[in-house]
Amino acid sequence: MVTVDVKLHQEKAQQDLPKPRLVIGGEDVTKASGGVHEHRNPATGLVQARIPLAGAEEVDRAVVAARRAFEVWGAMRPADRRRLLTRFGQLIRENIPRFAAICPLENGIGIGGWAETVGPHVADWTDYYAGWADKIEGMVGAAYSPHENVEYTVAEPYGVVGHIITWNSPALSLAMKIPPALAAGNTVVIKPAETTPFSALLFADLAREAGIPDGVVNVVTGLGDAGAALVKHPGVDKISFTGGPVTARKIMADAALGLKPVVFELGGKSANLLFADADLESVVPYCAAFAMSNSGQGCALPTRLLVERPVYDEVVERVAGVVSQLPVGDPLDPTTYVGPLIDGVARDRVEKVIENATKDGSGRLMCGGERIVSDGFFVTPTVFADVDNRSALAQREVFGPVLAITPFDTEDEGVALANDSEYGLSAYVQSRDLARVNRLVPRLNAGTVYVNPGPNPITSPATPFGGVGISGFGREGGKAGLDEFLRVKGVGVGRA
Structure with missing residues (x-):
């Protein structure tokens, strides 16, 4: 607790x-x-x-x-x-x-x-x-x-x-x-x-x-x-x-x-493709924390982290370490990073998602999953590794502080996993290989692709934003x- x-x-x-x-x-x-x-x-x-x-x-x-x-x-x-x-x-x-x-x-x-x-x-x-x-x-x-x-x-x-x-x-x-x-x-x-x-x-x-x-x-x-x-x-x-x-x-x-x-x-269930050549020192904290911003209540947040196999274990451990240390508490406290969910219905729904994923083996619980004792509507930031991309955890929009991590071996497999979703709002790519980036952008089934992005993708009013598929x-x-x-x-x- x-x-x-x-x-x-x-x-x-x-x-x-x-x-x-x-x-x-x-x-x-x-x-x-x-x-x-x-x-x-x-x-x-x-x-x-x-x-x-x-x-x-x-x-x-x-x-x-x-x-x-x-x-x-x-x-x-x-x-x-x-x-x-x-x-x-x-x-x-x-x-x-x-x-x-x-x-x-x-x-x-x-x-x-x-x-x-x-x-x-x-x-x-x-x-x-x-x-x-x-x-x-x-x-x-x-x-x-x-x-x-x-x-x-x-x-x-x-x-x-x-x-x-x-x-x-x-x-x-x-x-x-x-x-x-x-x-x-x-x-x-x-x-x-x-x-x-x-x-x-x-x-x-x-x-x-x-x-x-x-x-x-x-x-x-x-x-x-x-x-x-x-x-x-x-x-x-x-x-x-x-x-x-x-x-x-x-x-x-x-x-x-x-x-x-x-x-x-x-809505969205945005994939975040992290390749082994990415700058892990800057990318891992971003991938971990940004998925939890606004307590995970964001349609464009990168809630599926797809990681290339050579760095998978390292990234999983680092992400879990970052997420487990995110300050949870009063949203009026400037030191808080993860505040409450919107209401009790949302809290109960997200807790049920975590409970079901833990029971049915959709992924390996790395951190979180504990019940928060409070009169407010808080949920512990949670990370699952080894997530089956066809599971409900990977396919359905959670709209809470829950991150699903899945490995891939090849560029083609990574793209296939990213596109294996009814949603198509946003996609993310973490790589220093610009040739790879240029190959991936047209292949990703999303209305917007963010490459090595900053803390908030919706920053420029000059850039069109919207989705494909059931993302609108x-x-x-x-x-x-x-x-x-x-x-x-x-x-x-x-x-x-």
């Missing part, structure tokens, strides 16, 4: 949370038809806020408000949208400490690690897409008879876009979705998870302070029925969703009723992320 005490830093933390409410057309709504959710602090298990939940009534009001605001925002001069979004980005940058303070209370992200990077990322993504607002262009096509007519295209916003935001890093999810949608001229209705409403509320507050018109950004925290109402609403023109494949299938079915386009950023489709980041929120109209003009 391991004991975690979180009393030291939690006592004065409540003041950092925005007031629980919905934001509809610039109005703060504190009572809603969907009931109330008691939000529990992931580190203490104690109720820290009562969240009003949107029902179909509030979703409808938000969509109507967004539709009305689109008449103003969509018709605004692009340079004016750029100016407002630039101010929005400045305000986010000024409030980086507030984003960092909210994260541990909202879903347990550690203040000394991932949480500190959230605010800068949100500001960077907003700044990046603010710059795109007045650079959206069409093109002139080749006419059948250039002396007779002219053909050209116009890139236009969809109108109202519904955004269903993930709970594991809600502020980052907001940054990847909302600024490009706004830069393209759309208005938005955001549905955060009931477990993580606070980042979206701060986001909406800062948008209002920046001068973005009321109704352009609306927040309707709710359960699945609120999400379904948003997807089915005839006033919503497109849906952007980050979450899991099971929910995505339901959203796709609901969107199909209105033939509504969707963009999905879904569409892209967030770069011009591709902007294009998701534009549709092209063709125009032909004949000679009068």
Whole structure:
């Protein structure tokens, strides 16, 4: 048994949370038809806020408000949208400490690690897409008879876009979705998870302070029925969703009723190929610790470590040594690396995964697997070696601090193991052989490949991010992320 005490830093933390409410057309709504959710602090298990939940009534009001605001925002001069979004980005940058303070209370992200990077990322993504607002262009096509007519295209916003935001890093999810949608001229209705409403509320507050018109950004925290109402609403023109494949299938079915386009950023079971020529001194700590960041609650985290046989035993021992020493505890303590999971359901589910893998021999338990005694929702960082790549441990997304290590003998075998998954969000390569890297990148079945990466792969808003397979489709980041929120109209003009 391991004991975690979180009393030291939690006592004065409540003041950092925005007031629980919905934001509809610039109005703060504190009572809603969907009931109330008691939000529990992931580190203490104690109720820290009562969240009003949107029902179909509030979703409808938000969509109507967004539709009305689109008449103003969509018709605004692009340079004016750029100016407002630039101010929005400045305000986010000024409030980086507030984003960092909210994260541990909202879903347990550690203040000394991932949480500190959230605010800068949100500001960077907003700044990046603010710059795109007045650079959206069409093109002139080749006419059948250039002396007779002219053909050209116009890139236009969809109108109202519904955004269903993930709970594991809600502020980052907001940054990847909302600024490009706004830069393209759309208005938005955001549905955060009931477990993580606070980042979206701060986001909406800062948008209002920046001068973005009321109704352009609306927040309707709710359960699945609120999400379904948003997807089915005839006033919503497109849906952007980050979450899991099971929910995505339901959203796709609901969107199909209105033939509504969707963009999905879904889960992952990302393989991390470590070759014998890699710099083990720097690579091993990275591979061990990064898989445990945000308590393993990250879709793109490298949760399958595939190691070339000549260095396999050494890497396994080193990784287990690093992981077993990672500080676990209060996410408000700057020395903590692994905080709690989002809630008791997640904790129980991850503990069951560890228990099953230990019992059925899916892998050899190297460290972790102990029950943490705490009122919060903690799980011990855990490493399994010799993992069967066809086992549930290797094939299913755990979404907790659990790393599976598997050996391979040849480059072809390593690629085959990496691609032996329904998921295809990210892949990682650790090697100093650039010829090998160039061979591997096109062979790996993933939307993004990170080679000898730094501490966080989602750092640049200029780089498209997204998956293949059951990891989804569409892209967030770069011009591709902007294009998701534009549709092209063709125009032909004949000679009068």
